[in-house]
């Protein structure tokens with residue numbers, strides 16, 4: 222059983238829903254720009270927001286963010302354990318440290334004491350590119366071993382309010398490291414492929430790495446790291462959760478790739494239906510298929526759907542055909558059926 226860790230009012234691990242995280246990339250001391258970005262992330266559905274904190278000016282700016290926003294905010298600290306202590310003291314919901322960069326045991330001990338007294342969980346964030354001195358190798362075992370060594374250090378000081386992340390830009394290394402961690406400890410795992418690139422390629426890398434683990438039941442919270450606007454990270458993360466079946470409250474559109482048997486402008490119908498159903502927040506599956514050869518059968522678990530056939534189209538529900546319509550009525554008939562489901 223995975224331990225439950227409380228991040229402000231959110232529960233991570235222990236079978237709770239998988240939460241989505243992102244990180245601001247404005248200057249942390251720039252209050253206007255950072256508030257705008259935090260608001261944008263919250264509006265996009267981001268559960269936990271991390272900010273890099275590198276000096277006292279940024280700590281002071283963070284007091285303002287903690288005052289203005291209810292969402293759990295996490296301080297990301299590199300090197301300076303005293304900053305981590307200050308962030309715990311001012312009320313951050315969690316601090317993320319890379320113990321390999323923090324220094325000796327004494328410093329970690331002091332930080333743990335502050336976090337214990339403030340009830341601030343710590344995420345041990347280990348990255349392939351910044352393993353501590355003395356770590357052997359850079360592969361999955363080295364990543365997992367490094368994380369576990371730091372877990373043992375925190376436990377030695379009587380602290381177990383821990384979340385772990387083992388990230389790499391190498392998808393296979395990240396997957397394997399998290400499988401090892403999942404086998405060897407019961408702390409919540411924060412999943413991510415680090416430095417995965419821009420939205421186009423990084424989303425694919427993240428979907429493979431994060432998705433493979435989630436599909437195996439590994440992982441409690443995720444971040445898709447993408448170059449660019451962090452809102453795109455949240456959008457990608459939500460799509461990954463949907464694709465692995467961990468978020469069902471949306472309208473899923475199943476559509477065929479089309480071939481020469483398709484007799485209507487299927488891509489345009491898909492585009493319009495997707496646009497018109499994007500705000501649906503309950504499970505609804507719509508199939509839009511090119512022809513009746515495979516259409517209704519391949520989409521038999523869809524709530525409703527359409528398949529072309531000669532100069533006509535058929536509508537079906539749960540794989541059963543119930544009406545034949547002219548091609549030109551496909552979109553209005555789909556709209557009508559969607560509206561009926563939405564009313565229920």
Ligand code: SF4
Pocket residue numbers: 477478479480481482483510511512513514515516
């Ligand atoms: S459903 Fe029909 S049109 Fe679409 S790819 Fe399959 S055979 Fe082709």
